[in-house]
Amino acid sequence: MFLINCPFCGEREQSEFKAGGEAHIERPKQPTELSDDEWAEFLFMRKNIKGVQFERWNHAHGCRKWFNIVRDTSDDQIKAVYKMGEKPPVK
């Protein structure tokens, strides 16, 4: 049960949040132009890193806002929290 520092509400317990998987996978602007393989890459392929990972989280039982975090999946340490649309901090 880690603590997440929601950029809108402050530090809250993990149980208030919902994980949304890997961050920075943008929905293609023109899906119709993509081959099956390219579409599948967007649709299915996720890195699932052991180590530092960029993730989407939603403060589902709070402000309902989506945001990104940088988390080390091996020890759950959260390195950074930033709003949607903001540039990710460099590793």
Next chain:
Amino acid sequence: MSKNLRFKSSKLVDETYRISFKFNNKTYYGYKGDTLASALLANDVHLVGRSFKYHRPRGIMTAGSEEPNAIIQLHDNTSRTEPNVRATEIEIYEGLVASSQNCWPSVNFDIGGINNILSPILPAGFYYKTFMWPKSFWEKYEYFIRKSAGLGKSPKEADPDIYEHKYIHCDVLIIGAGISGIIAAKMSAKNGLKTLLVDEKSFLGGSTIYDNSKFSKINNQITSSWLEKEINEISKLENLEIKTRTSVAAFHGYNFLLARENLTDHLPITQRENKIRHRLLKIRAQKVICATGAIERPLIFDNNDRPGILLSSAMKKYIDLYGVACGENNILFTNNDTAYETAMSMVQRGIKINAIIDNREEIDSKLSYEVEKNNIKIFKGYTVVDTYGYKRINGLSIMELSKDGQKVIGKKIKLSCDSLGVSGGWTPAVHLFTQSGGKLKFREDDQVFIPNKYPSDQLSIGSCNGDFSLEEITTNTILSVKKFLNINIIDYKTFEIITGMNKSKRNIWLLPSDKILGKTKSFVDYQNDATAKDIKLALREGFRSIEHVKRYTTTGMGTDQGKLGNMHALGIISETAGTKMGEHGTTTFRPPYTPLTFGTIVGRNVGKFFDIVRRTPIHDWHVANNAKFENVSQWKRAWYYPKANENMYQAVQRESKAARDCAGILDASTLGKIDIQGTDASEFLNRVYTNAWSKLAIGKCRYGLMLNEDGMVYDDGVTTRLDENHYIMTTTTGGAANVLGKLEDYLQTEWPELDVYLSSVTDHYATICVCGPHSKKIVSKVIPDLDFSDEKFPHMSFKNTKIGQIKCRVMRISFTGEQSYEINIQSNYGKSVWEKCMEAGKDFNITPYGTETMHLLRAEKGFIIVGQDTDATMTPIDLQMDWIVSKKKYDFIGKRSLYRSDTIKDDRKQLVGLLTENPKEVLEEGAQIVADIKKSPIEMLGHVTSSYYSPNLNKSIALGVVKGGKKMLGQKLIIPMENKNINVTVADPVFLDKEGERLSAKL
């Protein structure tokens, strides 16, 4: 035969307060303050249970939560009965009833004891190896294996006790109130930090509280007296909260810990009424200090498991704390100085010590000299090679150890005893530290794992950090706590420590024997009966990883998680494999540290508080009118309304017929409602639904299908355009929260440029759906001011109107295929409007119907239910709903996936109607659909998703998904059931009124 082994003036026991209790149907007496174990020992009862595999007699081994053997069934044959309770932890109370486990017919005569004789043919992995073949015999074996599996009996009735959860936030949590924990607590609290000190015992002070020999002194006071004064002082500190009988179960990341506070288990049953039994504490601490102490190691030699064999520290504790001697003729067996402390306690009380066997050839401590002075024979450089006595040790034999400790030499000497105390040194209790993600390192000097890398803001102090001597504990605790808490005020100046012990130890993981290993039973894991021989066998058979050896031999897999023997298992593995200790690491320590009852885990979330229940504003009416309810997500929905003696089938047939012949009324308040506003609302709907929305006129409704990005149907519902930039979307009852979450996700992350705002208004409106040929007449009576003519108010449109002074929205939409009106009104008026409709419909036989009838009516029309006829593998094309997928729109969620190579295949499962050859035969939902039953294996083509007897069509109808079903219209298929095969014909999924004529009333 019962001897009295009780001494006067012990620390914990109140001799003026006698308590009677029953163990194995016999009445015994103990005193207030006793544990069940100490009270049994005082009555000279050592034999308390049988071991798991060989059913060997077992006695009390320890005096704490690490106990592997003395696990008992508490409160026999009552709703409070509980298995695997450690006799060493449970405090006795008047009327306590307990019994031995894992034995039949009794602990004294146990038929399963035959396994002990059969043990040569029951090696590690016996069950895996033996019961694998012949394969068909498994069912026969299983019966017997299941019978012998498991320890104790689980309760058969509901738990009558009350449990609760509590959150605690503190600056510093200190786990363990031994000497280091007490020092840390005082330092922390005196510096203004909000401190919580917890200990699993009923008293404070850990093992130091009975460190009462004259050889152990702090600042010229006997150590235990010094500590008592400290405890007295800290109990007055304002910033310090102390919780005893509180065991930390789990140490998670970010300093989140779970602890069980035991509030009533020590009270007589009559005093527990209406009291909370356990409290699960959810602790979030800024800083955590582990002062969890150390657990004494046993020694691994042949027959080291007989009743009467205890850890030497446990013997000392029973003497000093409870005033109980474990025997009248004792022997101690050790590889370090700890046992000499026990010896001194015995000497002080006049308890006979027959001999001390010491692995070490040289002993050089004040304490050992003092023991020798008392004319106690010490066998130096010796080891125990065997023990005797079946239900109680009555003797042992010893031999001299060779120089390298690998062999025994010389002559065997036999000694008699009725109790043996063993000490193999100490293992730091690092369980909680490693649970939190901490990494250990191995210290070669004394062969212990100690904390190395802390994963969070925490510290380990005292013997759990590998500091075993009083000097190390006091000095290091003060230094490290000062730094860790960053504090200045320190009460402690210098410590003058006097101790009679030194640190020498001769560590031999598996002691040698004069017998070959195969003939010995040297237990490593007492509870699961894993021996040194088993571990070596596992290595011979090729297991190398400690985690694999653990599972193969079951070492450390009991309810005690191998707190005593795991280190020896590691030691034996590394010795045998020729690797270095520490290279293998340890097995994973998992929560809980000691077992928790389910009651503690669920707390108050039982009975009607098990889950959240949502009721519609009309719920009370349904109850008053005899509705049966169905759970739909968290909602209670009226399922059907049986009259008099009707069963469900009869009620549903009647309701269904009435809805089509006259009028039906349904509470649809549970459907999800999302209010959508903003200048880009139309564009947003275009992107999230498969069909086009831009041209929907204000005041019109449209059915929409929502896909996932993978092209599979996710949700459906009718959305109404209330205004230029204002829509109201309905979703399925169960999907409401997820749909809102998904839409928010797209809005916030993919399309932040869209000007759209979403609000859930599900609970704000009651929705009353009146349908059937008389529906128009009924709603006209309820809302006389509104023009209900087909011209002014056609199908798929909506009106803002009023009932009296109350604004409401009326939609003319239909999920039944009948002419149908949905009145949406502020929730608190829901019930009164429903009653108005009932009143207005009285002359038209208005019939309330529930979800079951709703399902039947929509199935007649071939309307899908997301989640019943779909399962996240169905595209709209599979559902024969091509008409709703816009060809013109450039993009919408899931569009690209609709022409992936997999989604365009012809032989996907597709939704079809199914008609049985015998129209009275109703199919079972979930039944398999096949074409050819002669071919083996039979190819499964699909399954039945919805099935009913239609009272309006007078025949059985069903929907199902079938591979390539779209092209099978008219084809015969087979539903194979247990006793028969049912012939069906593939049909159009729309069974009734394909033209939609019923949407406008003819009556």
